[in-house]
Amino acid sequence: MLYRENGQFKTTYRADQQIFPILQDRIAIALLLVVAFVVVPLVADAYTLRAILIPFLILSLAALGLNILVGYCGQISLGTGAFMAVGAYAAYNFMVRFDGMPLLAAMLLGGLMSTIVGVLFGIPSLRIKGLYLAVATLAAQFFADWAFLRVPFFTNNSSSGSVSVPSLSVFGMEIESPAHKYLFCLAIVCVFALLAKNLVRGHLGREWMAIRDMDVAAEVIGIRPVYAKLTAFAVSSFIVGVAGVLWGFVYLGSWEPAAFSIDRSFQLLFMVIIGGLGSIMGSFFGAAFIVLLPLFLNRVPTLLGIPISVSAASHLEFMIFGSLIVFFLIVEPHGLARLWSTGKEKLRLWPFPH
Amino acid sequence: MGSFLETLLGGLMVGMLYSLIALGFVLIYKASGVFNFAQGAMVLFAALAMARFAEWIPRLTGLNNKLIDNSIAFAGAVLVMIVLAWLIQKLVLARLVNQDGITLLMATLGITYVLEGSGQALFGNDIYKIDIGMPKEPVFILEKTFEGGLLINKEDLYAAVIAAVLVALLALFFQKTATGRALRAVADDHQAAQSIGIPLNRIWVIVWSVAGVVALVAGVIWGSKLGVQFSLSLVALKALPVVILGGLTSIPGAIIGGLVIGVGEKLSEIYIGPHLGGGIEIWFAYVLALAFLLVRPQGLFGEKIIDRV
């Protein structure tokens, strides 16, 4: 009864092409943004902000970037951690070596460096596909692991192997408290999500999806696979690079290469798969799921009164994690986003059965 | 010259072990079209089973004969891997029959996590020893040709021999037996194989069991050398470039690829490594495979895929 589109007729193509054509959706999103920007910083405690919301936001952004490459363009990448690392270390170097470099500029430059590296490692995708490509992207991951550990230039000759950033400020405003950091990340994520959504619903997005679905037919229509694949790598790496900057600068404050290891790459891939391949919203769902799951697993045994050792909990986490991945792939390969849209479909009919 | 040959031999030895792990990959891919990312976790799981069984059996039965204990432990581990193969087939593979490569790959990633978690939960997460009586002393060979001789590890030599025998057995299996032929038919085309009456499910259980046993052998050899610990599953990640180099569908490819990567790694670390700051072993194999792929996308011996429109 509530979710009906009765009376919502579109009289222009523009209206039909909106991101949220249904009025109820637009209201819901507006409310969500109000809650996110206004209510949460006032109400949430430092722990929730620092340990849950901020990582959720940053990882959503990274998952968004990865989704563009894997979900929309169909190119597997197992080296996302490396691109986050490139972004983070590049931004760090720009900040440290150039006096007075503003944070936003460093962030964008970090993204740009990540783009360049991303395109470079995307070149193999022009010749190799699928599983072979997946393994090739691992080359990027391991090379980055090594480079940021062994090449002193990247860490500004740090003796400990880790780098840390000074206090952050944007346009003269300090970003110190968890609430400020949260708002900063939220703003960046919203901007990028909008830009990404626009790209994905435009003709470039359709090119990506065409290459994903059937590249031979795409060529016959006049789509250039080289352009489509490399732009997918470029855009994806840019977003992932920016996420890397946020992860290092805002969330961690100081980090070593291990923060961007292969585990991170797998984690992001899981987010994209569980959340939904080829769905902007799915990236957020996936990130939420992956961020909340360990917390949930840690709390539940104590809530149920079952004592469980730390190592046993981590083993259990591994097992449940892996099982859930397999479960999702079997039951809903299109992820939470599909479950969500199926749910909405049912809601449109409610209370009628069909 | 002597040290170069030593490095070469060392590389060959390591390469042989990579080949063993890569073999498991190729077996599964050939027969079920699945890229089994969990192969490394299977090696770890199998090795853990073997190590712990070898410990528990004397405790439970009071038998203290090393040979008997190890044999029973081995048999037990083989059984475990067969049960594992059956479970994977029933719970995962059977339900993902017509999905594409990415989905199956992801599923095996999930299996990896499950195996790593459950392996450690069942068998413990310390470092364990496997002692199957392999001689540990180094030995000098070719003392006449090179001054002082070349130093190689007897254990590595034994391992290479075992691996070679295993590979020969598998090659025979695929070429000469009816089951082997059925496996190759399944690898070519699932539906066609099904339509001529080949029981897909049973074939997959067989293949994953064989791969599991191969993983066990690899795990025992590695574990005997390095001790059984969590990092064993990471070693298996090295087998990926081997498979890429050799071609996903080729057993000889897995062997040659393994040797090339093993030798390449060792040589590059000694001769190129110092100029770059050392530690290049973690990426050398991958970059080598990547470079190779750009020239020959299907690997050394893999099959070219032709798209029909």
Next chain:
Amino acid sequence: MAERRTGDVILDVKNLSLRFGGVKALTDISFDVREHEIRAIIGPNGAGKSSMLNCINGVYQPQQGSIQLRGRTFTHMNPRRVAEMGVARTFQNLALFKGMSVLENIMTGRNLKMRTNILQQAIRWGAAGREETAHRKVVEGIIDFLEIQAYRRTPVGKLPYGLQKRVDLGRALAMEPQMLLLDEPMAGMNVEEKQDMSRFILDVNDEFGTTIVLIEHDMGVVMDLSDRVVVLDYGRKIGDGSPADVRANPDVINAYLGTVH
């Protein structure tokens, strides 16, 4: 059969040969296609008809021979260049983009004509939005023409075969091609669907003057629709002329019915 004003030769295939390893798909094929005509390519299964289209499109590269398109001669075609020169095609096995809706599939056909760059698209407001709307209008016209309005948002994978064929045609039409290569557009259709598809093809040829090269098995359709016919068998040309000529050609009859020894 209406009289069409057929023009000059726009496609001239000369001595084309194609091999896959030891398999000779096409041997020394030569024929031409005139502007505005409907040219059928027929022949038993495996005769090389789809391979012929694939060569024209640049999907396969022939080992020998040349293709002259609009006065320019090529030994190798490049799919994008062919598309830019105004040639579109449909596929025997329906190469639709399964992950997209009907509307999105047909919109991909407009790709060559969409000019906004990445930055403009990311912002969307302004040039990119206007361009998207303008092309949407054209695509909606095609959707009306093919009578598939109700299925705009449906993922193509969910549609029945006949409708998918229409979407395939729609995507090709969206390119506003001068020449349309249709690979068995009637395959798997019932009588009514064939009538619909025939009507669409004729309308496209009438209204837009599009040259049509058509692979088809249904002899009735071929005889009714086409101006001229090429017959292939085992990769060789065994007939070329008007439908009536070809129907009476003994080699063609033998190829289809088999020779009596």
